[in-house]
Amino acid sequence: MTPHRDPDRLFSITELAEEFGVTARAIRFYESKGLLEPQRAGAMRVYNYRDRARLLIILRGKRLGFSLALIKQYLDLYDADPGHRGQLAALLAGARQRIEELESQRRDIDLTIEELREIEEQCLEAMRRAGIDPPGTDPET
Amino acid sequence: MTPHRDPDRLFSITELAEEFGVTARAIRFYESKGLLEPQRAGAMRVYNYRDRARLLIILRGKRLGFSLALIKQYLDLYDADPGHRGQLAALLAGARQRIEELESQRRDIDLTIEELREIEEQCLEAMRRAGIDPPGTDPET
DNA sequence: CCGATGCTTTACGTTAACGTCAAGCACCTC
């Protein structure tokens, strides 16, 4: 029922791709960038439980807006740092920096929305003066 | 004092570039995409007051996050629509759509920030348990 | 007449994260 908890399971590239909703091409691309390094059986890629966990970290990092280059740095640290001490500090620093970036972005967005609302009002007023019926915000009709 | 109010003034490409803080290359690029069409004196580009106004619209649109393709659509409408009726409606629609996009982006950002804050907390707790002194948020030091 | 600007066009380079063929094994089935 929870086959993912089995640490001995092996996965093909299409299995992982389908499970996580990415293309096999993307997974190979991550490998080409040094973020993954699965075993081989002949020429075929064979992923184990740890590889799968790394892929999860990659996808989560992407979802949070980190670049692959940054994710790679973090994963490298993860490998090179058995106690995960420097890794923790780096992760914390990265998270905090990303939070600041996002908060800055949000401020920009708020300002832009304000400006766009002014444009919206100017449009509506100009249309009223031109005798055009002002279309409402209407999600209905 | 307000030389920009003189409708007969002409501008070189570098004048406009310096005034608005963009490169001449960018202005030529906008022209290559059909957003501008200045007169020529020989081979040199000569911009009049209306060209300058169009450039202002382009830059404002960019600042608000619209693509050059979209800005071009709007400018084309502006030209083909002497009463500016369809133009007003299109501008209004574009502004409203962009507002929705931005509000959606802001929701995403808020969710991402939440998730990052959780990671931050997990880092801090793991570091405490590992006996590492937790670095504060410190904008100081 | 020389060199320095200033402007022109043309065309390739850049960034990120893949998409999209193309060609080729290896294995299975019938």
Added chain:
DNA sequence: GAGGTGCTTGACGTTAACGTAAAGCATCGG
């Protein structure tokens, strides 16, 4: 053994908005 499926590598294509030369005309001061 012909065909189909799954996997591989390699290489070029994509998007947006320019940046960065390269090469050349034109004008101006001296």
